[in-house]
Amino acid sequence: MLDQLSWKVGGQQGEGIDSTGNTFAIALNRQGYYIYGYRHFSSRIKGGHTNYKIRVSTKQRLASADQLDMLLAFDQETIDFNAHELREGGIIIADSKFNPVVPEGKNIRFYSVPFTKLAEEAGSSIMKNMVALGASACILGLTPELFESIISDRFSRKGQKVVEQNMEAVRKGFNFIQQEGGAIEEFRLEKGDGKKRLFMMGNDALALGALAAGSRIMPAYPITPASDVMEYLIKKFPKVGGHVIQTEDEIAAITMTIGANFAGVRAHTATSGPGLSLMMEAIGLAGMTETPVVIMDTQRGGPSTGLPTKHEHSDFLAALFGTHGEIPKIVLAPATAEECFYFTIDAFNYAEQYQCPVIVMTDLALSMADQSVEPFDYDRIKIDRGKLATEEELAAVAQGELFKRYKFTEDGISPRVFPGQKGGIHHVTGVEHNEVGRPSEDAANRTKMMDKRLGKLKGVKLSNAVSYTGPEQADLLVIGIGSTIGVIDEAVERLTAEGKRVAHAHVRVLSPFPTEELQNYVNHAKQVLVVENNATGQLKHLMQMFGVKGEFKSLLKYDGNPYLPFEVYNHCKELV
Incomplete structure (x- = not known):
């Protein structure tokens, strides 16, 4: 029996490869296995090879396995591109429709299954992925019923007939392999622990973390691989009075995010390397005006358009030093989906505590890989809005005078006000300024203001660094x-x-x-x-x-x- 299994499905983009892998992964996650799933896809809407590699384990694993145990192929290209990953004695299950050719020189167990034909018998050729799942289940010693709850969740809105047709497709794939010899004992999985765990991408956890932290506005421009944060919150924000705003570009996204935070609403944006480059001038504005802002950066292959759907760690220097001039900046780098959730909450608190930009850096593998996650502890969530001006401080502002929004303090952090608060009127500008925000080029003031801003993080040691x-x-x-x-x-x-x-x-x-x-x-x-x-x-x-x-x-x-x-x-x- 296996304590872990490496399984991959491949075909052309648009053939339902993601939904096939996702159904397989969720089904086994619900059985108490730890899942890690990584998707390979091209930067195009439809066509081109794609695959979804899933690791099923009785212990937590946060990486793809070195070798494949089983490959499901919907076309010859999948075999050509991926068969080299198969271990000795590994399995290929391919659609007989394309007359699959298996590479020689390797001990591979091969099953040619009429996915398309069996799917048509069940009701539609589009269900060939369900036939493939049934075939996989049989070899692994699993049952067709494993997929029933997922299929019901996914297709019940289309009617019970569609649910039944999909389950029939699963059974047809299962029965076909049953007739070919059935389960292979050495491919049976040890039992999962049966515990309930979440199953999500890092992007999902980032979005849920923002929601839990109290963010209610997300201006953003879609960009791979960060767009899932937008898509998640488009569905969730309306339930809590929040809004996702698709802007015309990343410059508009960051400036709107800064404006919303200035107005007193917790807001954030999400982007990738090219978008982060466009945001740099405005991030400097947030630093100069000491306005809290949270930016999520999902790194991908660069430079320029680079490799939009591929993995890289090449934004570290840009995140720290990309802005012109010098401002305080906090940069966090979570390592797991669980950390994406908790670090995002920390990011909003840090942004308001230190009144500076906070960048949460992930990478494509973290943001887009699916993984099993222990249920979140919502009692850990604490909201800290930082040093807000007290009623006494505002009442002390004499009539006709301006509020010292950029007051020199021992820790460099000044009391913050929201627009409309009585006694809180002050200037806001991107040029150097004095304590009330009026533009100033005075040399002594400039030095003191720079020291004030940069000193906010002096000696600060963040937890879990x-x-x-x-x-x-x-x-x-x-x-x-x-x-x-x-x-x-x-x-x-x-x-x-x-x-x-x-x-x-x-x-x-x-x-x-x-x-x-x-x-x-x-x-x-x-x-x-x-x-x-x-x-x-x-x-x-x-x-x-x-x-x-x-x-x-x-x-x-x-x-x-x-x-x-x-x-x-x-x-x-x-x-x-």
């Missing part, structure tokens, strides 16, 4: 960020089982950079390897720039694909 697992003294310390957490964890697990002293430090805050904490872990390791998905080693350079001392090696990958566990494991093994 770095996590550490492994021995106190390590022969090798592996440092990662974002979605690399899963592959590094697996590599370290394998090496530890071999008796190697390997540790894992994961960076979750880029600004203010956790130099002291990271330095402590580096000091206790003989070698340090930094794993990231870019060509220039941006995280490694940030470590050096912010004063982490030591010799650092890099493992870099920038072909548009996330790491697989064996890639990190093999490289680490060479070092120890």
Whole structure:
């Protein structure tokens, strides 16, 4: 029996590949398995090869498996592109309609199943994906009823007949394999623990986190791979009086978001690298006017249009230093969907506590991979709106005078007011200004204002900035960020089982950079390897720039694909 299974379905975009994989994944998630699903797709609406790779496990895994156990193919291209991933004794189930050709030289079990024909018998050729699911279930020793609740949830609005037709298609696929020999014992899965878990993408968790944090306005321009945040909240915001506003571009999105926050409403926007570039001038405006704003940046392959549907970590330097001039900025980098939820809530609190832009950085693999998530603890949610002006402070403003919105304070954070508050009138401008907001080019004031703004984050240490697992003294310390957490964890697990002293430090805050904490872990390791998905080693350079001392090696990958566990494991093994 298997304690984990790697399953992939592939075909042309528009053939229902996503819904096939999603149905399979949700069904097994509901049985108490841990699921990790990664979608490969092209930057086009329809056509071109796409696949959905799903890892089913009895323990949490946050990366795709190294090899495939089973491949469902709706066309020859799927076999040509993906068969090399199959392990010895792996399975291909293909639609006999296209006369599939299986590669030679590898021990592969092959099933040619008339997906399309059986689907037509059930009611429509469009249901061939359900036939494929039934065939998969039979080989794995599962039952057709596994999919019944999902099919009912998905198609009941179209009528009971459609639900029954889809279930009939599942049974036809199941029965066909049954006649071919049925379940294969070595492909049976050990039982899941039966616990109920959420199943979501990182983008879903970002959106739900914004909702829970009290965000009620999201101006944004659609961009892959961040658009799911908009799409999620388009459905949810109306229930709480919120609004998603599709703007004409990213410049409008960020300026509207700043305006909404200035008016007193918690608001955010979401984008990817090209959009973040367009937002830079306005992010500087938020820094200068000390207006809270939350920006979600889902990194993808760049530069320019680059690889819109592929994975990369190439926005770190842009997020920290892309704005002209110097402003305080908080940059967070969650590593899991669960962290996307909680970090987003933190982001809104930080934005208002420190009155500055906060960027929540994810990557395509984290934002778009589906994963099992433990139910959220809503008791952990705390809303902190920062230093709002008190009634006493406003009452103390003499008639005819302006409120000192940018008052010099010991911590650099001034009392904030919302438009319409009596006694709160002040100037707001993007040029340098004095305490009441009037433009000022006075040299002494300029220096003092710069020190005030930049001093807000001086000495600040955010919680959960770095996590550490492994021995106190390590022969090798592996440092990662974002979605690399899963592959590094697996590599370290394998090496530890071999008796190697390997540790894992994961960076979750880029600004203010956790130099002291990271330095402590580096000091206790003989070698340090930094794993990231870019060509220039941006995280490694940030470590050096912010004063982490030591010799650092890099493992870099920038072909548009996330790491697989064996890639990190093999490289680490060479070092120890």
